[in-house]
Amino acid sequence: MGEPVERFVRPALPAAVFHDDDGGPIHYSERWGADGAPSDACSRVSSPERFTGLHLVADALIDYLAKTFDADVDSAQEYAGDLLRHGITPVRAVRITPRGRDAAPLTFVFTDFPGLAVHAGAQQDFIYPACGCDACDETAERCADELERVVRGVTLGGFREWVDPGGNAGMRLAFEDGSMGGGNTGPVPEDRLENARARLAQLPGGWAPWPLRAK
Template sequence: MRADPHAARFAVLHDAAEALLDELAERYTVDRRESKELLGPADALVRMERLMPRTPAAAPLAVAFTEAPGLALRLGRWWVETLPMCACEVCDEDPSRLVEVLRTQASALVEGGLWERVRRGVGGSWFESRLIGDGINARRDGPLTRGDAREARRSGFAAAVQWAPWPHRATNLSGSGSEKG
């Protein structure tokens, strides 16, 4: 199968995600993990980079680097953003706008702007997510399997969980020990 030459313009997303991951790993106290994973049952393995804050109260961030080229951004437990949604010439998504979306959503997450919860309904359980930050105020929801809903409630998501801001990395201002100024 040949690559779509129009879709190649989205390669900038991979560079932007790499730069963002590097910046966040340098600025915040997180563990960075790389793996190969399936995004879905019919998908090929993709490279996945995760930033896991060293405090359990802060939500993780994961970026899957897809072959299209594109990204799948996961914030916390359920927030997922596919960039681009469609790489075709007709949809004509703007790569620079998508880089802005990536940075805006990541910034809202690290500032503690993500909350998530599970709601029970007549037809089953649903997740609800809300992401609030500079340039974003968005909500998402969707169905959960019984097993996923049960596991989420056991993990404390029956009530709304507002993820904490990411802890900043301690900076060493000088090599001479502690100084007060």
């Protein structure tokens, strides 16, 4: 058994009440009943500012990772280029590189939505919110839950990526509760795919846990 890893403590998210066109409060995450969202909800994005708190969570996570793990933290707009997904407007990017050679780096990209994109390892993007439209009915709290879960899974060594002989990319992420997430990775540019194939060939057992910072 290794040394236990201190847990991240989330900062309080801003408290705010958002209203619909009739002035009534919107209860995000529980807006739609058994019939589901109306057809036009997919094309609407109301109150995107409800996700502003994700930037606070990301800043706190970056600070936690820097204090807990032996890793280098660097901020530069060009690091937003780590993302594979297009159509995202970055306002800031922070790359965290663990000093353990076989541990997966993380790049946090703050977006103007406002939202957050995290690039992990060689070829995986995690986007928060995943969509943001009214039909999806996401909240900052649920996005933060998933963000923290993913970051902890990566740092504890539960992350594995692959590129098969046919050029298909995929990933698996093991969580603390024993559950798994993963599947096929979206389209990966050929040059990135070649780089990923070469790097992942050195990691037959997946990415290693992040080394802890000496106390």
